[in-house]
Amino acid sequence: MVGGKSPGERLFYLLNAAIMVVIMVVTVYPFWYALISSLNHGADLQHGPVFAWPRSFTWASWRTVLADPGLLQAAWITISRTVIVTVVSILYTAMFAYAFSRPYLKGRRWYMAIGFTSMYFSGGLIPSFMLMNWLHLYDSYWVYILPSLFSGFWNVIIFNANYKAIPDALFESAKLDGASEFAIFFRIVLPLSKPVLAALSIFTAVGIWNDYGTTLYFTQSEHLQTLQYMILKLLQTSSAVEQLSSSAALSNPSISQLLALAQGNGEITSQTIELASMVIASIPMIIMYPFAQRFFIKGVLLGSVKG
Amino acid sequence: MKLAKEKPAGTLAGRRKGYALQRDWRTQAELLIMLWPAVALIVVFNFFPLFGLLMAFKDYDPISGIEGIFTSPWNRFENFTMIFHDFQFWPMVRNTLGINLLGSLVGIPVTLGFALLLNEIVSAKFKSLIQTVTYLPHFLSWVIYGGLFITLLNPQGGIVNYVLTELHLVDKPIQFLADPHYFWGLAITTNLLKDIGWGAILYLAAMSGIEQSLYEAAAIDGAGRFKRMRHITIPGILPTLMILIIFAVSGMLNNNFTQIYVLQNSLNMQASQVIDTYVYQIGLLQFQFDAATAIGLMKSVLALVLLVGANYASNKLTKSGLF
Numbered sequence: 001m002v003g004g005k006s007p008g009e010r011l012f013y014l015l016n017a018a019i020m021v022v023i024m025v026v027t028v029y030p031f032w033y034a035l036i037s038s039l040n041h042g043a044d045l046q047h048g049p050v051f052a053w054p055r056s057f058t059w060a061s062w063r064t065v066l067a068d069p070g071l072l073q074a075a076w077i078t079i080s081r082t083v084i085v086t087v088v089s090i091l092y093t094a095m096f097a098y099a100f101s102r103p104y105l106k107g108r109r110w111y112m113a114i115g116f117t118s119m120y121f122s123g124g125l126i127p128s129f130m131l132m133n134w135l136h137l138y139d140s141y142w143v144y145i146l147p148s149l150f151s152g153f154w155n156v157i158i159f160n161a162n163y164k165a166i167p168d169a170l171f172e173s174a175k176l177d178g179a180s181e182f183a184i185f186f187r188i189v190l191p192l193s194k195p196v197l198a199a200l201s202i203f204t205a206v207g208i209w210n211d212y213g214t215t216l217y218f219t220q221s222e223h224l225q226t227l228q229y230m231i232l233k234l235l236q237t238s239s240a241v242e243q244l245s246s247s248a249a250l251s252n253p254s255i256s257q258l259l260a261l262a263q264g265n266g267e268i269t270s271q272t273i274e275l276a277s278m279v280i281a282s283i284p285m286i287i288m289y290p291f292a293q294r295f296f297i298k299g300v301l302l303g304s305v306k307g
Numbered sequence: 308m309k310l311a312k313e314k315p316a317g318t319l320a321g322r323r324k325g326y327a328l329q330r331d332w333r334t335q336a337e338l339l340i341m342l343w344p345a346v347a348l349i350v351v352f353n354f355f356p357l358f359g360l361l362m363a364f365k366d367y368d369p370i371s372g373i374e375g376i377f378t379s380p381w382n383r384f385e386n387f388t389m390i391f392h393d394f395q396f397w398p399m400v401r402n403t404l405g406i407n408l409l410g411s412l413v414g415i416p417v418t419l420g421f422a423l424l425l426n427e428i429v430s431a432k433f434k435s436l437i438q439t440v441t442y443l444p445h446f447l448s449w450v451i452y453g454g455l456f457i458t459l460l461n462p463q464g465g466i467v468n469y470v471l472t473e474l475h476l477v478d479k480p481i482q483f484l485a486d487p488h489y490f491w492g493l494a495i496t497t498n499l500l501k502d503i504g505w506g507a508i509l510y511l512a513a514m515s516g517i518e519q520s521l522y523e524a525a526a527i528d529g530a531g532r533f534k535r536m537r538h539i540t541i542p543g544i545l546p547t548l549m550i551l552i553i554f555a556v557s558g559m560l561n562n563n564f565t566q567i568y569v570l571q572n573s574l575n576m577q578a579s580q581v582i583d584t585y586v587y588q589i590g591l592l593q594f595q596f597d598a599a600t601a602i603g604l605m606k607s608v609l610a611l612v613l614l615v616g617a618n619y620a621s622n623k624l625t626k627s628g629l630f
Contacts, residue, residue, distance in 0.1 A: 012532065016424050017433070023421065024440045027500060030455040031443065033466060037458075049466040096345035099338040106335055114346065118353040120611065124603035126590045127359020131352070134373050150348040181337035210448030213565060217591060228450045232569065235454045275458060278451045285446040290439050 031282075038062065038276035042269035061272035065280055070222070071230065078209060078227045081144040086205045089151040090197060096150070097159035098185045115153035125217065132218050143218045144226075148208065155200055162196040163189060198295035206285060227281040234277065238270045363387075363601035369594050386601035395580060402491070403562055403581040410495045411555040418503050419548065422510035423536055441504025449501075453569035456497050457484060484570065487578035493570060494579075498563065509547055517543040546627040553621055553629050557614035560606050582606055 037045060041056040065071060100111055123131075128147075129138075137143040166189065174184050190197070215229040225233075359376060366382040367375055390396055428434045444452055460467050462480035471477045483489045517539065525535050541548075564583040571579040580588075582602065590599030614629075622628040 009532075012427075013429070016427055019424060020428065020433075020437050023503070024437060027441050027444055027504065030452070030459055031447070033459060034455050046464055049464055049469050051466070092344045092348070095341040099341040102338060104334070105338050111342065111346070114349055118349045121357060122353060122607070123356025123359045124600060124607065125586055126362070126596050126600045126603065127356035128352075129591060130359055130373060130376075130596070131356050135351075147348075147352045150345045150352075156345075181334060181341065185341065206446055210450075212448070212450055216568075217587075228448050231454060232450045235450070235457060235569070236572075271458065271464075274454065278454050282447050282451050286443065289442060289446045293439060293442070 031279075034275045035279050038272050038279050040272070042267050042272045045269065045271065058267055060267040061276040062280070064268055065273060065276045070225070071227070071277065073223055074225045074227045074230045077141070077144070077224060081141075081226075082205050082208045084145055085148045085208050086201050088145075089149050089204060090201050092149055093151045093155050093200075094159055094190065094193070094197065095185060097156040098163065098189055099181070100156060101160050101163045102181075115156060119153045129217060137218065139219050139221055139224065141224060144214060144224075147214075151200070151204055158200065159193070159196060162193055166192050195295050198292065202288070202292045202295065206289075209285060227277075231274070231277050231281060234270075234274050238274060359600060360604050362597045363604045365597060367597040367600075369596050386598045387605065390598055390602050395585060398577055399580045399582060399585050402578060403560055406491055406494050406562060406567075406581065407555075407559050409491065410498055411552075413495055414499050414502075414506070415548075415551065415555065417499060418506040419510060421503055422507040422514070423540060425507060426511060426514050426540070427532070438504060438507075441507070443504075444501040445505040447501075449563070449565040449569050452501055453497065453566060456493070457570070460484060460493075482574075484572060485574040487575045490570070490575045490578035494567060497570070498566060509551065510544055513544040513547040514540060545625060549621045549625055549627050550629055553614065553617040556617035557610055559613055560610055 033049075036050050036052070036054045038061050039057055039059070040050050040054040041058050042061065044056050099105055100108070100115075105111075122128075132138045132143055132147075135146075137146060170188055171184060174188060179187075210228060212226060212228040212232055215224065215226050216232075219225075361376050362379075363386055364381055364383065365376075365379045366385070367379045369375075371379055425434065425437060428437065447455075459465050460481075460483035462468050462482055462485075465480075467483070468477075468480040472480060481489070483493060521539050521543075522535055525539060530538065560582060562581040562583050564587070567579060567581055567584055568587070571584060586599045586603050586606075589595045589602075618628045618630060
């Protein structure tokens, strides 16, 4: 870019950098606040919040959360469904997209019609609920798996755009050598599509990891709870207690004292437990996404520019 | 577009002939095997539920099960009239439209402004640091991100109220979550903060596609920074902007259930009940399957109308649209 170094220019750069720093702080601070509060002594927090660093450091809340058998069960459900759905749905979708991208596929426009219909029309919540019941998926582990095994026609379009970048000559010579469609897909197409596979796998994994709707709509057993759903329950219970105590505080201070006691007054309080579980449940995503960044930027770009 | 260039021009002569040879049954069978898992999943989990839409026009009793969808008596538009007369209906429509409309009016310009400013950062390292940091909330779930704000805004010991009280800006803590007055602002702000970095990706991609020579020529002609933004960058990203506006318009009735449900509670209900939470409430909590399906159907039809309408308007006004 052409640009002199006039005072005006310099002022602009300075201001701009300052704005960016403010935006960064605002986006990250809530998470940082949760982290330091969860590592702080619970009762100490009631004298006033921590700002930049824990005042009296303790692992107590983290230890309590990590020792909770309910949480381990939920973690197991969450991890296993994330892995299974990501692997299988990306495979099924990539495979569908490959067959769909072949110009010699018979009835191609029918598959296109099916795909676009599935994108724009859906029965909505209640018909899906009835379907899950009818298939005996309601309140079963499989409700986390089966309905998600195809990751949507939008991803097919993105895969399709990527496959177009593979030189036709590769397909032709493989065909002339007598390679089957499976061999072409697994030996040529998949190895050449690593960036898009990575990007879409990450999107799928994040979506499944963060999903709580399936648990809310289609399950009721405690042993099927996911991490996100457990935290949601924690939030809802404690916010109910807080509302009660804040409305009670207006009318009767001694009752609010009692409620504050009930919320915990030692090293661990309901608040630090909540925050610790929120931080712990987001660690996998936070560790993963910076590494994956170059892939998903490619993925988003392809979806927008080419799709 | 860059990728398309890498594709060599037809190297093998008689390519069409070569492909014609592949129209044999074996190839087709193999392709079919690759297609069927996805097709089966679409048919079962996408198409079967479409039959359920019949319930919208029927007097359906949940006890009658799946057969009931087909056997229960038609009641024309009674489910729809019943919803219109529900006391929750108009507040719910107001909340849905209000949160979405204000959210887009604030969110689109702010995200665009952020992208424009980010584009002016010269240091590549600083730029990528800003991007990495601002993507963070996009990868947190709404349970966690919403939960963080519930904690920050807590009237007892939450940092926001603590600071406000210490600075004597307020006499007593603000009930951000219990007072319906704050709900729209809360929903819009948290949504903006969560996705400002992520939303900027698309604009940045469009900006990187603009010819650098245009900027150089403009600079030589004496155009300042803001003139260049106004006359080169904005027109260059207009197609992207239009697509995002079309999506925003067609999603006008579609609230983010995952977000709203986390922030909702019984005290802010009058400002936080939106179509999606209402469907959940009357459908899965009160078992009024027919009414819940009716309102879901109404929403999808209107969303489709909005999509087509917005696309038409965009094509007319800016000669660029989604289809």
